[in-house]
Amino acid sequence: MLRVENIRKAFGGVVATNDLTMHFPKDSLTAVIGPNGAGKTTFFNQISGALRPDSGRILLEGKDIVGLPPTEIVRLGIGRAFQVSRLFKSMTVEESLRGALLSPLGKSLRMTGRFPLKETRDRAYEVMDQLGLTQSANIISGNLSHGDQKLLDMALALVLQPKVLLLDEPVAGMGPEEREQMIETVFALWKKGGLTLILIEHDMEIVFRISQHIYVLSYGRLLAQGTADEVRHNPQVIEAYLGTPKEEVA
Numbered sequence: 001m002l003r004v005e006n007i008r009k010a011f012g013g014v015v016a017t018n019d020l021t022m023h024f025p026k027d028s029l030t031a032v033i034g035p036n037g038a039g040k041t042t043f044f045n046q047i048s049g050a051l052r053p054d055s056g057r058i059l060l061e062g063k064d065i066v067g068l069p070p071t072e073i074v075r076l077g078i079g080r081a082f083q084v085s086r087l088f089k090s091m092t093v094e095e096s097l098r099g100a101l102l103s104p105l106g107k108s109l110r111m112t113g114r115f116p117l118k119e120t121r122d123r124a125y126e127v128m129d130q131l132g133l134t135q136s137a138n139i140i141s142g143n144l145s146h147g148d149q150k151l152l153d154m155a156l157a158l159v160l161q162p163k164v165l166l167l168d169e170p171v172a173g174m175g176p177e178e179r180e181q182m183i184e185t186v187f188a189l190w191k192k193g194g195l196t197l198i199l200i201e202h203d204m205e206i207v208f209r210i211s212q213h214i215y216v217l218s219y220g221r222l223l224a225q226g227t228a229d230e231v232r233h234n235p236q237v238i239e240a241y242l243g244t245p246k247e248e249v250a
């Protein structure tokens, strides 16, 4: 579904992503982890088109998307929910979602037939149902709890029916209960099928629990990859996180 080949991005002397090659098969759930400053956000920024790689290719279903504007990348099927919610704070949840569908981008998706629904309301409610937001349909977005704001953030990406969804730290800043709920929601969403999910997350317990495949970055490079068990016991990963190869991560 999505393949990045040798992407490199430097900021002055800092190489934030250094020759990264990764593959995200259709309908997979993959986590990208790494210590602070490893290059995770820069990696997402390149996929979503916010940053252009200095070199390398990003192939979505075989088409190189490097250099395309972010709106075009969304139109091609890559959605992103942000670490910090960017919401229409003064609109209700339903209005926000319908607003996204009525935006030029939403309209163009509907017209190309990838989004065949005539009624934006139906689509808005479908996504609210999926994420457990229906009861909050009439609440002003700015008044939602932190967890529900993150759900709305995800809903705004989902309402446009992405093929690939980038989730940037979905449980950041949440208490244990909210965190559990969010992970269940994300996992159920992915389980339903039809979505290739890529997750940046600092909470290792969650990453190890739900990911099919994990890529570990360190100083912009791919340090390790594999299943949860492979990564958890990888001495290089343990060293990168704990500074000592003697103990195990988590």
Ligand SMILES: Nc1ncnc2c1ncn2[C@@H]1O[C@H](COP(=O)(O)OP(=O)(O)OP(=O)(O)O)[C@@H](O)[C@H]1O
Pocket: 011, 014, 015, 016, 034, 035, 036, 037, 038, 039, 040, 041, 042, 043
């Ligand atoms: N716009 C920028 N200008 C200069 N340096 C940057 C910029 N963005 C990122 N960097 C640097 O690139 C490196 C990778 O940063 P990035 O934010 O991608 O890491 P990260 O893995 O997402 O970190 P965190 O987990 O702390 O969010 C860091 O050294 C960071 O200081």
